[in-house]
Amino acid sequence: MGAQIRVYRQKIASTSSMKKIFKAMELIATSRIGKARSRARAASPYADAITRAVSAVASQNDIDHVLTTKVENPTRAAVLILTSDRGLAGAYSTNVLKRGEALTKRLREDGKEIRPYLYGRKAQAFYDFREREYDQVWTGNTDAPEVERAQEIGRTLVDRFLQPTEEGGVDELYLVFTEFQSMVKQEPVVRRLLPLAFVEKEAEATHEPTPLYDFEPAAEEVLDALLPRYIESKIFAAMLEASASELAARQRAMKSAADNADELIKKYTLLRNNARQAEITQELSELIAGADALASS
Numbered sequence: 001m002g003a004q005i006r007v008y009r010q011k012i013a014s015t016s017s018m019k020k021i022f023k024a025m026e027l028i029a030t031s032r033i034g035k036a037r038s039r040a041r042a043a044s045p046y047a048d049a050i051t052r053a054v055s056a057v058a059s060q061n062d063i064d065h066v067l068t069t070k071v072e073n074p075t076r077a078a079v080l081i082l083t084s085d086r087g088l089a090g091a092y093s094t095n096v097l098k099r100g101e102a103l104t105k106r107l108r109e110d111g112k113e114i115r116p117y118l119y120g121r122k123a124q125a126f127y128d129f130r131e132r133e134y135d136q137v138w139t140g141n142t143d144a145p146e147v148e149r150a151q152e153i154g155r156t157l158v159d160r161f162l163q164p165t166e167e168g169g170v171d172e173l174y175l176v177f178t179e180f181q182s183m184v185k186q187e188p189v190v191r192r193l194l195p196l197a198f199v200e201k202e203a204e205a206t207h208e209p210t211p212l213y214d215f216e217p218a219a220e221e222v223l224d225a226l227l228p229r230y231i232e233s234k235i236f237a238a239m240l241e242a243s244a245s246e247l248a249a250r251q252r253a254m255k256s257a258a259d260n261a262d263e264l265i266k267k268y269t270l271l272r273n274n275a276r277q278a279e280i281t282q283e284l285s286e287l288i289a290g291a292d293a294l295a296s297s
Contacts, residue, residue: 005279008272012265019261025088026254029247032143033183036244040180043240047233054196054230057223068196068223074171076113078135078160079103080153080235082177082242083120085142090256092178092186092249093122096242099188100176107174115170117157119239135160143243143250150236157235158228161194173231177238178245184252186245193234196227 081100083093100123104114116134118124124137138153163169173194178186 004275005272008268008275012268012272015261015264015268019258019265022254022258022261026251026258029251029254033244033247033251036143036240036247037180040237040240040244043233043237047237050226050230050233054223054226057219057226068227070195071171074112076115076165076170077107077172077174078115078117078157078170079107079174079176080117080119080157081123082175082238083118083122083126083142084242084246085121085139087122088253088257089246089250090253092246093120093126096176096178096188097123097126099190103174103176103190112172115160117153119153142239143246145236145239145243147232147236150239151232154228154232154235157193158231175235175238177242180241180244180248183248186248191234191238193231196230 079100081096083096087093100116104116107114116127116132118127118134118137119139120142121139124134124139127134136156138149141149157173160168160170161173165171172192175191175193177189177191179189180186
């Protein structure tokens with residue numbers, strides 16, 4: 001019986017230590033969510049402005065540009081999937097990977113070859129475990145993304161899009177990430193980045209009239225300069241949304257883990273007390289039995 005009590009004490013001690021870790025991680029995630037949301041909000045005006053600029057160039061001029069012209073019968077698509085580097089964030093990475101799998105299945109049903117690009121160690125582990133190929137992976141600081149990384153990813157994907165299809169280029173580019181909607185809701189979404197047939201709709205969604213521009217030396221050159229920045233801004237905005245979502249998911253997961261640890265501590269404490277009471281009862285029974293034996297002799 002004493003051994004059983006020691007086991008419960010050890011379980012209570014280990015669970016209490018885990019609870020402290022969970023609470024610390026919850027507090028860290030909570031303290032960082034505000035900064036992540038602020039960064040995401042601060043990036044929105046730039047992304048909106050460059051979207052309107054690209055829309056103005058594309059819509060006010062009859063430009064046959066490779067980044068804005070939809071390819072007839074596309075055969076290959078690149079898919080960039082944004083996950084986290086670390087776990088302990090509930091189903092955050094799992095949900096976005098499922099969304100990526102659904103997109104991949106749909107595109108393959110349309111007869112397109114998929115070229116995956118991965119951001120975050122969770123996506124890399126998912127593909128490595130299943131022995132799937134991917135073109136490139138970026139890891140590090142998924143919960144605090146850097147604009148330099150977004151620029152690197154943007155350049156890589158635009159270069160791949162500009163390559164001829166027969167040389168390994170892609171006809172379409174999709175982005176799969178988690179959109180931060182509130183502290184309790186983060187939704188995995190899909191955005192098509194290239195070609196830019198949807199830019200005008202995005203500009204219209206801002207409810208602001210598209211301004212008229214004069215372009216020098218030529219609208220094509222302006223578009224050449226704007227489009228890479230547009231892609232980079234969209235990727236960076238998605239990375240910021242994903243980072244805020246990751247932190248919110250981790251905060252909820254750690255709070256739930258700490259609450260579960262509390263329940264386990266209460267359960268083990270009750271079992272320990274019951275074991276202790278049973279031990280005391282057994283000792284009393286033995287004493288009474290011994291006293292009765294002495295009295296009868």
